[in-house]
Amino acid sequence: MTGSVQQEMERLLTAAFAPTRLEVINDSAKHAGHSGDDGSGESHFTVVIEAAAFADQSRLERQRMVNRALGDIPGERVHALAIQASAPTS
Numbered sequence: 001m002t003g004s005v006q007q008e009m010e011r012l013l014t015a016a017f018a019p020t021r022l023e024v025i026n027d028s029a030k031h032a033g034h035s036g037d038d039g040s041g042e043s044h045f046t047v048v049i050e051a052a053a054f055a056d057q058s059r060l061e062r063q064r065m066v067n068r069a070l071g072d073i074p075g076e077r078v079h080a081l082a083i084q085a086s087a088p089t090s
Contacts, residue, residue: 016069017051
């Protein structure tokens with residue numbers, strides 16, 4: 001895919017979950033020079049996502065769902081990924 005890893009993550013998560021809230025935050029600058037920093041500027045991210053698909057799912061299952069939607073990005077193309085996944089509240 002073309003574009004940044006951040007943009008690719010946003011596209012994949014939007015397609016998979018149609019979220020009511022989505023923030024993909026690049027935290028890489030905070031980790032410059034640390035373990036896992038590959039110098040790309042796209043090694044550490046936080047995902048904040050709210051989607052109906054997460055209703056009645058455990059925290060662990062929500063994280064698994066996000067990781068599955070992102071394919072090879074977590075662990076292979078991104079060193080660290082923090083996930084805050086929730087369902088909308090009425």
